[in-house]
Structure formats: structure tokens, C-alpha cells
Amino acid sequence: MVCRIRFRKDGRLKFLSHLELLKAWDRAFRREEVPLVFSGGFSPRPLMTFALPSAVGICDLAGYMDVQIEDGFDISRLLRIKGLPDGLEVLDVKEVDEVKVSLMSLVHSVDYVIEGDMSALERLKSEQPLPFVRINKRGRRHERDARDYLLRMEWGEHALRVQLLAGSEQSIRVNELLEAVTGDREAHVRFQVTRWEVYDKEGRSLWEH
């Protein structure tokens, strides 16, 4: 059966790379003796897929993953996994009958909360374009306007909530946005970023699938 998990990754563990996160889950499941289903081949791997890997250094409150488990397993046990490292938590679990569309292909946009010195982000409030450069696989430079990826903004005193395109056709990384706004490649170092939610094309949370 396929079990869909919504999880949180924050604190120090926001510095895990995607592969490290995968291993952390694999080992947590094994410690808990969850009967995982493995891939075939010489080095069998548990079958886990993620909606959208979050970048190193970003807190994630909207981690989604599908994991295949032997039938008959009581999935509520996943809510009580002992010995998860500090910073990882299972927020919700449910069984999905059949995965028609992969989690990843559902992703359309993402909500981020950016905390830090808001005055550095003033330019966002204007109408000016926010150019940034992206280098494609062939090494060609393309100029883009970050505004084209920006769906929504909500300003607080010390925080900003933005909804950014994140699907397979069009997406922007939050670090690219910060660079475009401040003109500083290292700008992300000074902000705390949290991924709040991941949405599909209709603007529904992925959890509703």
C-alpha cells in the first residue's frame, strides 16, 4: 500500500540535503520496524517519493512523501515513531489507494515565509521589474523577471509571505527571488525562510489529494 506522509523538517535538520533526508527517513522507518517495500535489483532501496525536495537551509512545514509499505500495516504507528532526530516530525498520515498522478507532478506553487530585515526587501513593493540571471544546462545565460513567478504577497512587520511558482514548467527558488530583490547573491544567508505550504494548479493544498 502507499502511505502518504506530511512532515516537518526544521531546526538544525533544515541543513540536510535531500539525499540525507531520504536516508534519515529510511533509517527511522527501519528502527521502527516498518515493513517497507523495496525496489528490486542488486541494491534494494525503499520506495519513497517526495513532492518537492526543499533546499538546504530552508525550514519545511509542508514536506510530502509517498512511501510503500506492506499491506496490513497500521499506519497510525507512523505518527508515533520513536527516536526521530530532533527536527523531523510526522504531522499527518493517510493511505492513498492508488497513485494516479505522482506527488511531484501535482506541484504548482509554494508558500514561503521570509523572516528578517524587511527594509531590505522594499523593492518588492514597487512595480519595478526584478531581473535575475539563470544559466541553463548548456551554459547559456537567460535573464528573467522574478515578478513573473510571484503569485501573491502578504507583508508583516518582520515577515513576508510569498507564493511562488514551483511546478515543472515554471519555477523560481526562493534564493533567486532574494537575489533579484537585493542584488546580493548571499542575501539568503541573512533571512530565515520557511516553506509553509505546497499547492496544486487549483490552489489546493497537496494534502487534499
Next chain:
Amino acid sequence: MRDSTLKRVRKPARYIGGEVGSIVKDRKDVRVHMAFAFPDLYEVGMSHLGLHLLYSLINSHEAFFCERVFAPDKDLEEIIRNEEEELSTLETSTPLRNVDIIGFTLQYELSYTNILNMLDMAGIPLRSQHRTEEMPLIIAGGPCAFNPEPIAPFIDLFVVGDGEEVIVELLKLYEGRESKADFLRKACQIRGVYVPAFYEEKYEEGEFVGHGVLYDPAPYPVQKALVKSLESHHHPLRHIVPFMDVVHDRAFTEIFRGCTQGCRFCQAGMIYRPVRERSKEQVLESALRLLDEGGYEEVALTSLSSLDHSEIREIVEELHESVKDRKIRMSLPSLRLDSFSLDVLRLVSGAKRSSLTFAPEAGTQRMRDVINKNVEEDDIFSSAKALFEEGWNKLKLYFMLGLPTETFEDVKGIEETAKRLRALYRETTGKDRLQLNISTSYLIPKPFTPFQWMAMTPRDVVEQRQHYLSKALRAKQFSYSYHEGTSSNLEAVLARGSRKISDVIETAFRLGATFDGWNDYFRWEIWLQAFKKWDIDLEKELGERSLDESLPWEIIDPGVTKNYLQREYFKALEEETTPDCRGLCHGCGINSQRTGGICFGVQNPL
């Protein structure tokens, strides 16, 4: 460490701590606060069994707290040097200079400059004599402590031999100390403890002639610490489970310590005598518990020569039975090419068809007899044939160059071994799919081996031989790689040097040497400059030592006698082998000096 720092460095998972199995204590509640320091990157240090063992042992005592610290990579170092960050412990981010004791592990000589670099980054003076009462006590242990002299001026106290025997006693003594000096005076009475300040090196006409004792009650020579039985000793059932990929990312349990093979080039085989096995029951219990608590995908049964455990077949069979349904791999380091190895290998590897590694060490039987590497020509080829028939096609073979009495014939022997294996593969399988990886390293004549008196073969000679092999092994089935001569030479000097070498190490460090074990970072020209500054004659350092001269490492007594090492030295020159001593004791001395006549549970093997 600050978030902003972690966002700027490569692989930040190295520096975050918080792994399952790591331990945090409230510093208010602990009496002695120690940092276990590994002078290399996290991914190297976390693969080291001694770290997990001592960490768990020390932390099992309520009054003691042991944290970890690793050498930061260059990007983080730069941030620390810019004073935007401090070198601090992994568990509680305590600045390193604020702990009570820093314990460095000495696994390889090429990490010495990293020790200095870590002290320096922490704002701690490099030399013991410049450190004040409030500064941390710097201790060190591990295989390189068997010649502590090249780094003696930097270290307050060495633990020589089995660390788990000594460390708790030391921490207790430290807890009740009146002063550092008082502590050191008492500590030197513990077996296995070497306090450099209580000894001096003596020279006559520039030649080293032995040590003088400056504090009368200090022992001379210093006997290594020895755990008589691993079985009754603390062994952790829980290791720290790393997040990032480390070099050996798996559960590992030590199945015995010591080795009876008697390879003449191998320092570990001499200094860790005698063999002490853990029982099958204990090995299985610990392997399964480590797997359960850690959630690893692989388990390794480690030792210097794992197939020599008296119950290895039973251990492997029973462990295999318990883990086979859980998609857990087993691995055994140090496989040999003989039929027994192959039987065990079949169980271990299951369906996995990756590459297999063997170490024949030399290319001719004559040469293997000289170094006492117990592998027979016939075994190599008959085992290879069996492997090929079973579908294996990737082999890695390790050899050494620059062995004593080595001639061009012996080098050609490596080529011939490779070519015969290729022919054998064709003959056996009718195909041409063999992938043979050949690699050569330099023989480094290490302290407390029968080769300790021998010269290191000059670099140009070995380089010619490497050159020959690179040409001879050009076919598409072969790939050949070799160790660099310059760093091997440096390793030899650091391994065999006296206290004089400490000045060279400090100078090289000041000139920018760190991570000397990493090809990308190693800079030979810096070391040449440092040798020159201190007037050290490299050729002499690498040269032969006479059988009757005093050697700097003789401050340490490893239990194996000089007489035995000399006998083995002469036998090597006679091309005479010494069989595994489980069948017949050869009187290496460890039993008469240390174990009360017992070796492998037998009274008086002599």
C-alpha cells in the same frame, strides 16, 4: 554554530550534530567536560570505531561528558579565521578552548598538521609549555602514539595502547586534581600513559642516543595499556548514526583485536597483540542491537583479519539468517583469496555483484615470503577461477612497491599476476569482461615492525617501477593507480622521527600545510622548506637504521620484544616465512611480558 555560517559552507550536515545516538548533557551537571577531536573531516572521523567506543564509554559515566569535534573544511576555516565563527564542539557548540580536555585521535601521521590547525583555530597555544593552567589539557592516543615523539611538544599526555583501559581512570584522576602538574605526576603512574614533559631526548654529536627521565617516578620505557579481555569490557550497543554519507556508513562491530598473521610490514599486527576475541554470542548481540538501534542498511564485522576469528563461519551464518529478510548487507573487511574466504564470501555478498578487494601485497612468491604475507600462488588463481565462474568480474588488488630486497622481477610479478588473471577470465568465461583494478602503495618502514630498521626505497626507484606498471597495464581490462611518493616519504619521516621533527611540523603548518593526507591539499614544497629551515637531512631520516642504535620510539614498550623483531628482520632477508602463531608460538614476547603467559586462552604457548 550560527545559521548564517551553516548557510555559507559546503555540506553543512557535517557541523550540525543532533544525530540519533549523539548525547547531550547539561554542563552544570558534569565534572569533566571532554572533546574527542578527530583531526580530519567529519565523514572520515565518523567511520572510525574508536570514536564511537570511547564516546559511549565516557558518556556512560554521569560525571563525564564527551563531545565531538572534527577538522572543519577549508571554507569553514576561512570563516573561523575571519573571526565570524568559533571552532566549537558538535553537541553543545561550546568553543573548543572552554572544554577541560581535548583528546586527539592519532590514526595517521599525515593528520598532524590538522591537530595544530585545530588548536590554533581554537586560540590554544600549540606547545604544552605555553599553555596556562586554565587552558584545556591536550591528550592524544591511537596507533601513531606508538611513536609519540614527533608531536610530543604539543601534547600534554599520550595514551598508548588500548584507550578504553585508561581513559576513565584518567578522567577520575583529573576530576580530583589540584593542578595540571599534580595531575600529570599522578597520571604517569597509570600503565599506558606517557607524559612527554617528564622525559628528554639525549644527543651525542648530533646523534640521538636515547631518553633521559626528568621526573624520577615516571616509568621508562612506557608500557602500552592492554585490555586483557574485550568480552568483559564496555562495548557500545548504540553508535552515532550520521545524516550525511560517511566513508563507512554502516553498523560495525569489532570481533577481535590483534592479529596472528605476522605480516612483517604491518604495524597494527604488531602493536595490537595479542589476539583477543569476542565470543560469537556477544558479536551477534552487538551486531543486531546496533542494527536495531541505528536502522542501518549494512553491518560490518571488523578486525585486522576477520576470517581468523575462531567462530567466523558460525557468526556469519547466524547473522545472515537473522538479517536476510531485512535487506541488510553484510561486509567483512580483509578477505583473502583462499577457499575458506570464498565460502564465507558467498554468504556475505548474497546477490550483490559489486567489486571485490584483495591484498596480495606483492607480485611474486619470493617477495611475499620476505614480507611474510601468507598467500599462496595457487590459491590466488584457483580462487579467482571460482569467482569468475560465479559471475564476478570486478576485482581490486592491492600491492606494495619499494619492499625490502625488491627487484625488477618482483615488479614484473605484479604485471604477470594481472595478465594471468585476464587470461584465466577469458578461459573460464569465454568473455573479455574482466575489470581489474591494480593499485600500489609504498612500503613505509614503520616503528615496531621487523622492517623498522630498513630504509625507505628511494622515490626515483619506485617511480620507475610505477612507470613500468602504468605502461604494462594499459589494456582496457586493467586500470592502474598508485600512491604519490612525496606524501609517502613525508608519512615515513613523521612516523619514524624524533622530537626534532616537531619543529618541522610546526613550521610547515605555519607555512600553510594542512590536510596533508588529501592529494588536493598536500603541498610538498612547503615541507621541503620546513626541512631545510631546521636542517633536517631527509635522506638520513628515510635511511637505514643500524640494529644497535637507539630509536626514538623506544620510549614506548609495545610488549613485542626487540629481539623478536630482529629475528623476523633476519628471516625476511633469508626469505624465510613465519607461520600464523595460532599453530605455534614464535615468542614475540607479548605473552611473557603482559598476559601472564596466556595467549588465545592457552597457558604458556612457548
